[in-house]
Amino acid sequence: xxxxxxxxxxxxxxxxxxxxxxxxxxxxxxxxxxxxxxxxxxxxxxxxxxxxxxxxxxxxxxxxxxxxxxxxxxxxxxxxxxxxxxxxxxxxxxxxxxxxxxxxxxxxxxxxxxxxxxxxxxxxxxxxxxxxxxxxxxxxxxxxxxxxxxxxxxxxxxxxxxxxxxxxxxxxxxxxxxxxxxxxxxxxxxxxxxxxxxxxxxxxxxxxxxxxxxxxxxxxxxxxxxxxxxxxxx
Amino acid sequence: xxxxxxxxxxxxxxxxxxxxxxxxxxxxxxxxxxxxxxxxxxxxxxxxxxxxxxxxxxxxxxxxxxxxxxxxxxxxxxxxxxxxxxxxxxxxxxxxxxxxxxxxxxxxxxxxxxxxxxxxxxxxxxxxxxxxxxxxxxxxxxxxxxxxxxxxxxxxxxxxxxxxxxxxxxxxxxxxxxxxxxxxxxxxxxxxxxxxxxxxxxxxxxxxxxxxxxxxxxxxxxxxxxxxxxxxxxxxxxxxxxxxxxxxxxxxxxxxxxxxxxxxxxxxxxxxxxxxxxxxxxxxxxxxxxxxxxxxxxxxxxxxxxxxxxxxxxxxxxxxxxxxxxxxxxxxxxxx
Numbered sequence: 001x002x003x004x005x006x007x008x009x010x011x012x013x014x015x016x017x018x019x020x021x022x023x024x025x026x027x028x029x030x031x032x033x034x035x036x037x038x039x040x041x042x043x044x045x046x047x048x049x050x051x052x053x054x055x056x057x058x059x060x061x062x063x064x065x066x067x068x069x070x071x072x073x074x075x076x077x078x079x080x081x082x083x084x085x086x087x088x089x090x091x092x093x094x095x096x097x098x099x100x101x102x103x104x105x106x107x108x109x110x111x112x113x114x115x116x117x118x119x120x121x122x123x124x125x126x127x128x129x130x131x132x133x134x135x136x137x138x139x140x141x142x143x144x145x146x147x148x149x150x151x152x153x154x155x156x157x158x159x160x161x162x163x164x165x166x167x168x169x170x171x172x173x174x175x176x177x178x179x180x181x182x183x184x185x186x187x188x189x190x191x192x193x194x195x196x197x198x199x200x201x202x203x204x205x206x207x208x209x210x211x212x213x214x215x216x217x218x219x220x221x222x223x224x225x226x227x228x229x230x231x232x233x234x
Numbered sequence: 235x236x237x238x239x240x241x242x243x244x245x246x247x248x249x250x251x252x253x254x255x256x257x258x259x260x261x262x263x264x265x266x267x268x269x270x271x272x273x274x275x276x277x278x279x280x281x282x283x284x285x286x287x288x289x290x291x292x293x294x295x296x297x298x299x300x301x302x303x304x305x306x307x308x309x310x311x312x313x314x315x316x317x318x319x320x321x322x323x324x325x326x327x328x329x330x331x332x333x334x335x336x337x338x339x340x341x342x343x344x345x346x347x348x349x350x351x352x353x354x355x356x357x358x359x360x361x362x363x364x365x366x367x368x369x370x371x372x373x374x375x376x377x378x379x380x381x382x383x384x385x386x387x388x389x390x391x392x393x394x395x396x397x398x399x400x401x402x403x404x405x406x407x408x409x410x411x412x413x414x415x416x417x418x419x420x421x422x423x424x425x426x427x428x429x430x431x432x433x434x435x436x437x438x439x440x441x442x443x444x445x446x447x448x449x450x451x452x453x454x455x456x457x458x459x460x461x462x463x464x465x466x467x468x469x470x471x472x473x474x475x476x477x478x479x480x481x482x483x484x485x486x487x488x489x490x491x492x493x494x495x496x497x498x499x500x501x502x503x504x505x506x507x508x509x510x511x512x513x514x515x516x517x518x519x520x521x522x523x524x525x526x527x528x529x530x531x532x533x534x535x536x537x538x539x540x541x542x543x544x545x546x547x548x549x550x551x552x553x554x555x556x557x558x559x560x561x562x563x564x565x566x567x568x569x570x
Binding site: 072077091097104 | 424427428430431434435437438439440442443444
């Protein structure tokens with residue numbers, strides 16, 4: 001049994017199902033990556049795990065507990081952190097205020113967590129008093145990840161963290177994500193840049209039309225001729 | 235000397251009244267902008283909410299006056315304000331509980347909430363006239379002037395008089411304190427920041443564990459505080475007319491939109507822009523011109539751009555110009 005797992009998830013927004021018997025999981029300290037073509041239901045699968053999609057079948061287990069019935073904000077309290085793909089920072093608020101809002105549910109002193117975030121993303125410390133909306137795309141993503149880390153989550157879910165950033169910034173972000181995983185946090189992410197993402201992944205899920213097509217370690221998927229040909233551009 | 239007379243004239247007839255009126259509009263617009271930022275609709279009931287809060291304050295003021303309580307040279311209504319605020323908070327929370335919440339839970343669009351607020355506007359307005367009647371009420375007491383025009387002339391030897399009315403001083407001073415407190419609250423406290431976060435990005439606020447019900451409640455409480463203070467200051471300054479508050483809606487909305495709706499700083503700036511525009515455009519410059527031109531020019535008419543009867547048109551014109559040229563307002567609003 002995985003630390004976080006969405007098992008046999010079936011469901012969609014309206015009457016038509018988007019996910020069909022889809023299973024996605026991640027272990028503590030590991031990075032799991034969901035890849036697949038456009039419209040494969042990658043983000044939807046992630047949202048389903050986080051409780052933003054009604055499930056008709058299947059369940060979500062987190063840390064040995066069935067959280068299927070919990071609302072997203074209740075899952076945050078349980079220790080799940082989520083970084084949406086867009087609109088993931090408070091643009092009119094300063095970087096520091098963004099982090100404070102991330103720690104809103106905490107009643108204890110969160111200054112040490114903030115220091116950790118600033119250590120991880122030194123540029124944010126420099127720009128702490130600047131509105132997050134004025135930062136570059138890569139810096140914004142750092143704020144978004146930092147905000148989610150402020151709750152001290154046990155699992156961090158990232159929806160396309162590198163969307164719209166340059167290749168150099170992408171590499172930097174991946175390095176940071178590895179660093180976060182090393183602290184023992186489980187990381188589940190959806191990625192467009194399949195090759196780079198599978199390179200750092202402990203586990204990879206290839207989704208097609210809302211169903212699992214291939215599930216293996218990142219390395220094995222990279223080596224799989226069929227996966228390479230169909231999804232990684234040869 | 236002539237030049238100083240001209241300056242005194244402007245201060246007496248434009249700067250002081252406009253600063254006073256601007257403070258009242260700014261407080262009103264701040265309430266509108268707050269509701270817009272957090273609840274995402276234009277609250278047409280705001281004018282009548284001001285009227286309601288003022289009515290309660292007036293009735294408590296009468297009680298205090300008959301009990302012989304007074305504040306010396308300052309109006310007794312200031313003592314009654316907390317009660318007025320408290321009852322208005324209860325009114326708005328009741329409105330939210332029984333009216334707005336239903337629509338919020340159904341994810342009603344801003345237009346539906348706006349129409350709902352128009353309904354509440356009529357209900358609250360009717361309630362006010364039912365309780366206190368439709369006629370004017372004068373409840374300002376204390377001394378009328380801090381210094382009068384005659385005192386000023388005697389002290390300075392100038393031809394022009396400058397009067398500072400007690401209500402003007404009280405209005406500007408109170409508005410400054412209230413605005414500072416609101417900004418401190420929004421920028422420094424945890425609850426205030428959570429309101430800004432909710433206004434900025436509702437979904438992300440939810441993900442951060444910010445309780446929307448609490449944010450909405452605090453927004454209504456703040457709105458009630460601002461509305462009651464704004465209405466009472468306006469009533470002290472100009473006498474309380476229940477029908478005036480519906481008319482006051484236009485300059486208040488114009489202020490909020492000119493500054494950028496949803497932006498508190500914009501609401502304040504907008505209030506003063508509208509107030510100064512209304513008063514400078516409807517002021518008769520005849521005397522001013524003869525002062526600055528050393529009597530060389532004696533205009534025949536009043537040199538008034540627009541009759542004061544049309545002063546409401548000024549805010550309307552500014553509103554239209556802003557919506558055509560820069561719909562987001564001076565401070566590009568949308569969030570708190």
